[in-house]
Amino acid sequence: xxxxxxxxxxxxxxxxxxxxxxxxxxxxxxxxxxxxxxxxxxxxxxxxxxxxxxxxxxxxxxxxxxxxxxxxxxxxxxxxxxxxxxxxxxxxxxxxxxxxxxxxxxxxxxxxxxxxxxxxxxxxxxxxxxxxxxxxxxxxxxxxxxxxxxxxxxxxxxxxxxxxxxxxxxxxxxxxxxxxxxxxxxxxxxxxxxxxxxxxxxxxxxxxxxxxxxxxxxxxxxxxxxxxxxxxxxxxxxxxxxxxxxxxxxxxxxxxxxxxxxxxxxxxxxxxxxxxxxxxxxxxxxxxxxxxxxxxxxxxxxxxxxxxxxxxxxxxxxxxxxxxxxxxxxxxxxxxxxxxxxxxxxxxxxxxxxxxxxxxxxxxxxxxxxxxxxxxxxxxxxxxxxxxxxxxxxxxxxxxxxxxxxxxxxxxxxxxxxxxxxxxxxxxxxxxxxxxxxxxxxxxxxxxxxxxxxxxxxxxxxxxxxxxxxxxxxx
Amino acid sequence: xxxxxxxxxxxxxxxxxxxxxxxxxxxxxxxxxxxxxxxxxxxxxxxxxxxxxxxxxxxxxxxxxxxxxxxxxxxxxxxxxxxxxxxxxxxxxxxxxxxxxxxxxxxxxxxxxxxxxxxxxxxxxxxxxxxxxxxxxxxxxxxxxxxxxxxxxxxxxxxxxxxxxxxxxxxxxxxxxxxxxxxxxxxxxxxxxxxxxxxxxxxxxxxxxxxxxxxxxxxxxxxxxxxxxxxxxxxxxxxxxxxxxxxxxxxxxxxxxxxxxxxxxxxxxxxxxxxxxxxxxxxxxxxxxxxxxx
Ligand SMILES: C[S@@+](CC[C@H](N)C(=O)[O-])C[C@H]1O[C@@H](n2cnc3c(N)ncnc32)[C@H](O)[C@@H]1O
Numbered sequence: 001x002x003x004x005x006x007x008x009x010x011x012x013x014x015x016x017x018x019x020x021x022x023x024x025x026x027x028x029x030x031x032x033x034x035x036x037x038x039x040x041x042x043x044x045x046x047x048x049x050x051x052x053x054x055x056x057x058x059x060x061x062x063x064x065x066x067x068x069x070x071x072x073x074x075x076x077x078x079x080x081x082x083x084x085x086x087x088x089x090x091x092x093x094x095x096x097x098x099x100x101x102x103x104x105x106x107x108x109x110x111x112x113x114x115x116x117x118x119x120x121x122x123x124x125x126x127x128x129x130x131x132x133x134x135x136x137x138x139x140x141x142x143x144x145x146x147x148x149x150x151x152x153x154x155x156x157x158x159x160x161x162x163x164x165x166x167x168x169x170x171x172x173x174x175x176x177x178x179x180x181x182x183x184x185x186x187x188x189x190x191x192x193x194x195x196x197x198x199x200x201x202x203x204x205x206x207x208x209x210x211x212x213x214x215x216x217x218x219x220x221x222x223x224x225x226x227x228x229x230x231x232x233x234x235x236x237x238x239x240x241x242x243x244x245x246x247x248x249x250x251x252x253x254x255x256x257x258x259x260x261x262x263x264x265x266x267x268x269x270x271x272x273x274x275x276x277x278x279x280x281x282x283x284x285x286x287x288x289x290x291x292x293x294x295x296x297x298x299x300x301x302x303x304x305x306x307x308x309x310x311x312x313x314x315x316x317x318x319x320x321x322x323x324x325x326x327x328x329x330x331x332x333x334x335x336x337x338x339x340x341x342x343x344x345x346x347x348x349x350x351x352x353x354x355x356x357x358x359x360x361x362x363x364x365x366x367x368x369x370x371x372x373x374x375x376x377x378x379x380x381x382x383x384x385x386x387x388x389x390x391x392x393x394x395x396x397x398x399x400x401x402x403x404x405x406x407x408x409x410x411x412x413x414x415x416x417x418x419x420x421x422x423x424x425x426x427x428x429x430x431x432x433x434x435x436x437x438x439x440x441x442x443x444x445x446x447x448x449x450x451x452x453x454x455x456x457x458x459x460x461x462x463x464x465x466x467x468x469x470x471x472x473x474x475x
Numbered sequence: 476x477x478x479x480x481x482x483x484x485x486x487x488x489x490x491x492x493x494x495x496x497x498x499x500x501x502x503x504x505x506x507x508x509x510x511x512x513x514x515x516x517x518x519x520x521x522x523x524x525x526x527x528x529x530x531x532x533x534x535x536x537x538x539x540x541x542x543x544x545x546x547x548x549x550x551x552x553x554x555x556x557x558x559x560x561x562x563x564x565x566x567x568x569x570x571x572x573x574x575x576x577x578x579x580x581x582x583x584x585x586x587x588x589x590x591x592x593x594x595x596x597x598x599x600x601x602x603x604x605x606x607x608x609x610x611x612x613x614x615x616x617x618x619x620x621x622x623x624x625x626x627x628x629x630x631x632x633x634x635x636x637x638x639x640x641x642x643x644x645x646x647x648x649x650x651x652x653x654x655x656x657x658x659x660x661x662x663x664x665x666x667x668x669x670x671x672x673x674x675x676x677x678x679x680x681x682x683x684x685x686x687x688x689x690x691x692x693x694x695x696x697x698x699x700x701x702x703x704x705x706x707x708x709x710x711x712x713x714x715x716x717x718x719x720x721x722x723x724x725x726x727x728x729x730x731x732x733x734x735x736x737x738x739x740x741x742x743x744x745x746x747x748x749x750x751x752x753x754x755x756x757x758x759x760x761x762x763x764x765x766x767x768x769x
Binding site: 142143144217219220221222223235238240249250251253255256259260262263264266267269270271272462463 | 509510512519520521643644645647648652673678679680681682683684686687715716717765766768769
């Protein structure tokens, strides 16, 4: 059985373009001349503290997931679960399922070179590099969002920097160390209050070691965090940054960007099922969100207004398969050309878990009254998607060794009719170049763990937790 | 969801209109896990919340408007005071006659306890309705408080209600930005073990949510008998740039904020601590304006 590529992304630089594809614990960089430039394999980060499993119990989705014994976790190579590239295309950041954030530099020949590994207190679920190309934003499923410097500054012969200032340790929210956070103490009176606090020894819980690298807790949800994205707007000739976060309890929160991430500007509310993905529409003030609801939300996020609900359940039902429940696994913006004038366009591409199709809509028609999704059927369920130049590369859940795991498409927008539609055509030329990547390594894998790795979204749906412990009576 | 059927039945047998509910029928296990899903009902947004059902005396008269069915009834006032984890509501019922024109809401995660507070509000409304026989009683209660300016047209306790909610997750579903003027956090569950600290109702990140629903100059009132928890709450609010602790005189002594006195003496927990001659730790914070964008 072949292991599909669970995440893909791409780099475009002066040296050309390159596809990065994660297969289990490996990351391949595949040049578009067809050669594999490098292959990197994750090794588990040795953790000083492996008794972390007890932290996970409270926030799980209703379905119980079995926790592998700690031993097994340490022995196995960790899987890559997220892969992103910095805006300037100079660094790659991966999350592996040993809770590590790993940063890579990319050399001229697209080989990856691992610079650092930082093990977060909780398993990260979303990550991005901010427009400053120097800061990582990293959200974990327990709802906290941290910022980390992209390049961890080494001290003491290669160790990661420990901030000399008292750091609030993310590992133990119980340790209260004020200067630790971005939330700086601002008034004399509060400083006094804090000093008094610091005299209390009890504030330090000894349960866990503090993180040994620079990090800041920016904001947190008590609900399970599912996605975040960083937005900017220009107001009075100045850039303002915003952190937009989404959670399993139907919230989309808009906070200011650092250094004022403690200010919540507002919420986009209206979903009635979990939200799993959010996606900004470039050049607009629109945000698209999706999850377990039958529709995708189109929000004018600066005013928190829901402008439109796009019926995606209808598109899924159109496929005629049995499972029509929505579990949005991806939202992307892909390039396209206009069929009439050849001008560039952009297309929103949505996928739903275990549903072999891409649901496409030209971004310019998101708010048009009766625009609908164009369904592009694909051979297997989509896992991830990335764009190189004007093409879209797609990773499929293909587990046989003789069919390709990667496909390439070109999108065309046809606005000549009443209804704007999206056409997709395979790009044979690119697929030929990907042949080698399609052949290469295929870690051994079993069905069940692979399914757990690839498909976690539908589990976010709530099940009416009848066994909630609060219904019992006292004494 | 209601409590066990047997209890429910007993409650209904005993309780007549206008008769106060009895606590013994509403007791419930002390702790609820704030991280589990429960079977919570909450509006998808504050605009979708039907407040008229909680405060009928403050609902706009029903219009003949056709979309009146779809949208919740408009209100003449919004909730301004929230008691988070209100328990059996001692504070709520003490505050209500003191500020009869201010809507006060208790939020409580335990079902039966919530029901108790709702029943008690109903009964008190009947007992203190203007039309009712007890008019003089209402007047007397109002008269006790010098700064109760209004002579409420609708009797007392119309301004107090309670709903079931996990406030750690769903505060923004109930309240608009800057809606509240006061938030009370009275005798929160201490969750002593370090591993359980994340279940505490105060944290640096939750303080951002309290700041979101509070108007600038609004206040957070905290009280506890657990010194460690007091330091925890002070530490987290003081470290948050949106909050500033008020002057000592307002927390204690002659110039004490009236709400502090009420909170000390009228909460169920406050009374318990009093009986056991325990110490009470109070801290009050002002929500300051958001900073200019950098
Ligand atoms: C110790 S009692 C204090 C009751 C009351 N404030 C008093 O002072 O008498 C704490 C209350 O907070 C409630 N509570 C705990 N977590 C909560 C949450 N996340 N949302 C709402 N209520 C919560 C508990 O159910 C409990 O009734």
